[in-house]
Amino acid sequence: MKKMMITALSVVMAFSLAACGTKSAPDSAAPQTGGATPAPDKKEVTLKVGATAAPHAEILNSIKAKLKEQGVNLEVKEFTDYVQPNVQVFEKQLDANFFQHTPYLEQFNKDKSMNLVTVTGVHIEPFGGYSQKIKKIDELKDGATVAIPSDPSNGGRALALLEKNNLIKLKEGVGVKGTVRDVLENKKNLKFKELEAAMLPRTLGEVDLALINTNYALEAKLVPTKDALFIESNDSPYVNILVSRPDNKDSEAMQKLAKALTSEDVKKFIDEKYKGAVVPAFK
Template sequence: MKIRFSPLVAAVFAVASLSASAQTRLSVAATAVPHAEILEHVKPVLAKEGITLDIKVFTDYVQPNVQVAEKKIDVNYFQHKPYLDEFNKTKGTNLVAVAQVHVEPYGAYSRKVTKVADLPKGATIAIPNDPSNSGRALVLLAQNGLIKLKDPNNILATVKDIAENPKGFKIRELEAATLPRVLDQVDLALINTNYAIEAKLVPTRDALFIENSKSPYANLLVSRPDNKDADAVKKLAAALQSQDVKAFIATKYQGAVVPAF
């Protein structure tokens, strides 16, 4: 039995087939806030350009890089350059930055004191335990007069680089994602803004002190050398650096996240 299609029906099938084949799938690893939210915002724009954006949300800072390096995911968007450089160095990867998108000014939070001067002697201060973010935390503590570092500009400083700690603060290094959950157990915690927002903290309101918008820690779109020049990756980079995204960031995050382009 032969089935005949009218020319109109055949044309519809042809257009549908062409449309399906024209779509390119691009997978991207991201942390939930604000990265995945920003990606969701550009998803419809990319769809119109033939890119199906597959957003995979992670809660840690390791697997997004591992899975891109292993070619399980195309690109990621969650990290700043000091973290990327340290990861490449320690893990033997060669991931590359494609575009810088935004800065999340880093803040210090407390549920025990309302101003820095009230921190008691021997207070416990929690900071992230990965090298780039722990160094960033120590530099911020030094900038706010809580400690002194041997080199106040060393973004990879460790607790061994503390030159002066006049109030005997106890520095605890913990996984970045856990810091909001230990706020009740410590006197002060320095928390990455993405985790602060997820914990319903408002950095511009709740932080005792916070980096300014000139922070060098711009969050990046990252890929492998073999796909950094792919058309889909370039289109995603362009979408993330658009005026539309700049307006979205300004409206949604009210200074807790600021554009870096």
């Protein structure tokens, strides 16, 4: 009996030792990977970018998948105005925006004491004159009402386009910085109605002629190359730009976004989708 108890005790101790040995085995017998632990995948970076719907948000959405492959998660927030996208970038609610041209940004920075900066130029949207009441510009009657953007940079741009089409004459040298007060000759006695740019397509039934930014024309289902009575030439200096802050302009993620926006894929997307209404500003 005593011998049996000793034998049983020996078996229990053997199992206990085996269990202890098994517990420590993973540390001593772990699979080897060249003597180093694999580095974890690089963390994905999210970029929040504000944009007006067409064409800006559409262009951004077209490159989301490509950026995702490069570790950049692009979030696009759409706006219907030209103020909040800049304010939210300045306040760091957004990382960047894509909706404006250089003259507008320069004027905005000056008026609001901000220091937003250009990351890269992307495309040109030729400005156009539209009407639901006339088919040709020479049908514009004496005393007709003409709606133009109320912000200084786009308002001046509209007046310069009217001058180019021989409807008015501005003070010499004002160029695209002119205001209604700078109109020297107005042979048709045109009445100017200054409105927020986003509202202009909605006024077409009320005014005789409206000068509309292409992004808002596209949102209103207008085709600039077909529906505009007259339109800017493709060599317009109003290049639409990606805008950010000085502190994040040169970040790796921002530069990846800039490169994607000026890629051959985006050029092809713009050419095929907008058919001349939007023109790539890069080669």
